[in-house]
Amino acid sequence: MSKEKKMRLTLPEEELVGSGNLACQGCGANLALRYVLKAFGKRTAICIPACCWAVIDGAFPHSCLGIPVYHCAFETAASTATGVKAGLEMVGDTETQVIAWAGDGGTFDIGIQALSGTAERNDDILYVCYDNEAYMNTGIQRSSATPLGAWTTTTPVKFPKDRPKKDIDAIMAAHRIPYQATASIAYPEDLYKKALKAKNTRGTKFIHIYAPCPTGWKSRPEDTVKLARLAVQTCLFPLYEVEHGEKYTLNIKVQNKKPIEEYIKLQGRYRHLKPEAAAAIQEGIDRDWERLLKKVNAG
Amino acid sequence: MKKVIMGNHALSYGAMLSRSQVISAYPITPQTQVVELLSEMCADGTLQAKFIKVESEHSAMASCIGASVAGARTFTATSAQGLALMHEMLHWASGGRLPIVMGNINRAMAPGWSIWTDQNDSLSQRDTGWMQFYCSSNQEVLDTTIQAFKIAETAGIPAMVVLDAFALSHTYEVVDIPDQAKVDAFLPSYKPYARLTPDAPCAFDGLTGPEHYFELRYKLQKDMEKVPALFNETSREFEKIFGRRLEAVEPYLCDDAEIILVTSGTAGFTARVAVDEMRKDGIKVGNLRIRMFRPFPFDDVRRLLAKVPKIAVLDRNISYGYHGIFCQEVKSALNGSGSKSPVFGFIAGLGGRDITVASFREVVDITRGQSTPAEEINWIGVKK
Numbered sequence: 077m078s079k080e081k082k083m084r085l086t087l088p089e090e091e092l093v094g095s096g097n098l099a100c101q102g103c104g105a106n107l108a109l110r111y112v113l114k115a116f117g118k119r120t121a122i123c124i125p126a127c128c129w130a131v132i133d134g135a136f137p138h139s140c141l142g143i144p145v146y147h148c149a150f151e152t153a154a155s156t157a158t159g160v161k162a163g164l165e166m167v168g169d170t171e172t173q174v175i176a177w178a179g180d181g182g183t184f185d186i187g188i189q190a191l192s193g194t195a196e197r198n199d200d201i202l203y204v205c206y207d208n209e210a211y212m213n214t215g216i217q218r219s220s221a222t223p224l225g226a227w228t229t230t231t232p233v234k235f236p237k238d239r240p241k242k243d244i245d246a247i248m249a250a251h252r253i254p255y256q257a258t259a260s261i262a263y264p265e266d267l268y269k270k271a272l273k274a275k276n277t278r279g280t281k282f283i284h285i286y287a288p289c290p291t292g293w294k295s296r297p298e299d300t301v302k303l304a305r306l307a308v309q310t311c312l313f314p315l316y317e318v319e320h321g322e323k324y325t326l327n328i329k330v331q332n333k334k335p336i337e338e339y340i341k342l343q344g345r346y347r348h349l350k351p352e353a354a355a356a357i358q359e360g361i362d363r364d365w366e367r368l369l370k371k372v373n374a375g
Numbered sequence: 376m377k378k379v380i381m382g383n384h385a386l387s388y389g390a391m392l393s394r395s396q397v398i399s400a401y402p403i404t405p406q407t408q409v410v411e412l413l414s415e416m417c418a419d420g421t422l423q424a425k426f427i428k429v430e431s432e433h434s435a436m437a438s439c440i441g442a443s444v445a446g447a448r449t450f451t452a453t454s455a456q457g458l459a460l461m462h463e464m465l466h467w468a469s470g471g472r473l474p475i476v477m478g479n480i481n482r483a484m485a486p487g488w489s490i491w492t493d494q495n496d497s498l499s500q501r502d503t504g505w506m507q508f509y510c511s512s513n514q515e516v517l518d519t520t521i522q523a524f525k526i527a528e529t530a531g532i533p534a535m536v537v538l539d540a541f542a543l544s545h546t547y548e549v550v551d552i553p554d555q556a557k558v559d560a561f562l563p564s565y566k567p568y569a570r571l572t573p574d575a576p577c578a579f580d581g582l583t584g585p586e587h588y589f590e591l592r593y594k595l596q597k598d599m600e601k602v603p604a605l606f607n608e609t610s611r612e613f614e615k616i617f618g619r620r621l622e623a624v625e626p627y628l629c630d631d632a633e634i635i636l637v638t639s640g641t642a643g644f645t646a647r648v649a650v651d652e653m654r655k656d657g658i659k660v661g662n663l664r665i666r667m668f669r670p671f672p673f674d675d676v677r678r679l680l681a682k683v684p685k686i687a688v689l690d691r692n693i694s695y696g697y698h699g700i701f702c703q704e705v706k707s708a709l710n711g712s713g714s715k716s717p718v719f720g721f722i723a724g725l726g727g728r729d730i731t732v733a734s735f736r737e738v739v740d741i742t743r744g745q746s747t748p749a750e751e752i753n754w755i756g757v758k759k
């Protein structure tokens with residue numbers, strides 16, 4: 077007699093991201109949208125600026141998504157989504173939710189002005205940044221989300237990234253939007269819950285999703301989820317929520333921080349790293365983690 | 376209802392009577408009154424629209440694009456630096472075939488900072504696939520805005536309504552503000568061919584390979600080519616309802632003219648006064664004002680200019696290293712039409728320097744004094 081238990085699904089079965097799309101093997105960004113759309117469902121419109129996802133979706137006249145898509149200019153995810161929401165409401169559709177779906181370059185760098193404007197006006201959209209820590213679409217150039225010490229084609233091994241990653245979440249918290257969160261493709265249930273919360277909150281929502289990229293990180297496609305999990309377990313990318321820029325909630329309470337080496341050694345983009353440089357990365361993580369705990373404890 | 380209003384408010388009334396549904400704009404002198412009045416109208420319910428107070432012109436056009444693809448009638452207004460900042464998005468609007476209407480107040484481009492009129496801002500956007508209409512009175516601004524929505528939505532091409540800084544934007548004139556019912560009869564609500572909706576999910580404006588892109592642009596040009604006829608058709612309808620006729624080009628005393636002064640914008644009005652004065656002196660001059668710059672009214676321009684002995688084009692703009700821009704367009708339109716008429720190019724009024732009746736007298740003196748142009752460009756009023 078078989079004793080196997082039937083697996084219980086923790087996420088809705090419906091898939092709005094079609095298979096066989098143009099993502100690379102092991103693409104974290106692909107998983108990110110799958111999970112978010114499981115929460116948002118069909119009554120959703122999405123604005124995708126220039127980024128890997130502009131390609132993943134498919135070329136004209138195809139689309140792998142089961143929802144309407146507007147492909148917008150690189151720096152305009154937030155402002156286009158603002159316009160779509162206003163337009164839909166004016167033609168009598170108050171139900172459809174609008175998502176701006178951008179990469180780290182489109183968020184931390186070129187699109188930050190539009191994002192700041194949308195957040196300050198508290199326009200009713202969800203802005204998601206899937207973060208693969210570089211401009212992948214154009215061939216792995218650094219962005220201001222690229223972490224300290226990492227190689228990219230514009231931060232070559234002789235001169236790797238010499239500045240830490242920009243703290244976009246603190247910038248968004250400074251806008252005092254009703255809801256924001258960090259999330260990870262390695263924690264789908266947590267990500268799903270956050271997307272649902274965003275769906276049920278009015279005003280500007282921001283979710284920052286950690287989305288490893290085997291092509292750009294020079295990692296194995298099968299390590300994508302492992303890397304994303306390690307990023308949380310090392311406290312490199314803590315999972316937390318912020319309400320109204322003030323109330324911080326830590327979702328995964330890491331007790332025994334894993335050393336960053338475990339994470340670094342799985343990625344070619346850190347292959348050049350000297351022990352001192354790895355120590356500097358560890359120091360930065362420790363400092364940022366303490367800073368975050370202070371905010372959590374204050375809230 | 377007749378009212379004395381400024382040119383900027385004529386734009387606001389045009390957008391309001393057209394029942395714009397989403398307005399997204401950023402302030403810049405000399406456009407500010409356009410958006411101030413519209414935001415008041417939205418706030419007090421005179422206009423049922425959403426006014427998005429964006430943080431830049433770039434976002435203004437991006438959100439107009441978003442609203443338009445969602446199926447809403449959208450309007451914005453800007454000037455000079457603001458228009459230049461929108462440049463990428465202007466291509467996006469026309470390439471996406473979104474019938475957005477925008478007012479642009481002609482202001483000289485910095486540096487040095489200038490808030491005064493010339494046409495280099497809008498003419499720098501010549502090749503973005505927008506229609507451009509240059510106005511010379513406040514009535515025309517209001518009428519053109521309403522007509523622009525109709526043409527834009529029929530053709531699936533965005534439209535720019537252009538007016539001079541101060542000379543029109545801040546000048547008060549009597550304007551007949553039509554009844555809403557009449558405007559509604561002329562301009563029914565916007566029914567997009569396709570729009571962003573979960574009821575029929577599809578992707579717009581994504582990656583388009585060489586297999587398809589060319590045809591999309593071919594269609595844009597083909598639809599542009601239909602606009603002159605569409606313009607005339609909507610003008611006839613407009614005249615029936617409002618009693619005013621809007622022309623793509625406006626000839627004034629051209630039939631027997633030995634010299635035709637070609638102008639655009641408010642300089643066109645000054646040109647008429649100059650023509651009247653010079654006619655009294657026995658000089659046979661006429662004026663052709665070009666209202667529709669894109670698409671270029673080839674047929675009208677050829678018909679009216681091909682046989683005139685001399686043509687003098689006055690440009691309040693310049694394509695550095697070439698000519699005034701209207702001059703080069705007129706020359707290229709006449710080329711191949713069999714016309715032997717010499718075209719004299721004049722540049723005047725950059726950065727808001729006045730163009731007066733005396734300026735036109737100088738233009739005519741130079742044109743009469745030469746059988747063919749001695750200079751590629753004749754400068755009027757420049758301190759050399």
Ligand SMILES: Cc1ncc(C[n+]2csc(CCOP(=O)(O)OP(=O)(O)O)c2C)c(N)n1
Nearest residue numbers: 126127128150179180181182210211212213
């Ligand atoms: C105005 C403008 N500048 C540059 C580009 C070229 N470009 C397209 S995608 C991209 C990088 C996108 O990076 P990111 O937002 O991180 O998304 P990813 O490709 O990594 O998914 C760049 C630089 C562009 N499309 N538009």
Ligand code: SF4
Nearest residue numbers: 100103128212289291
């Ligand atoms: S380059 Fe990276 S982010 Fe882009 S599709 Fe491939 S794996 Fe995904």
Ligand SMILES: [Mg+2]
Nearest residue numbers: 179180210211
């Ligand atoms: Mg990226």
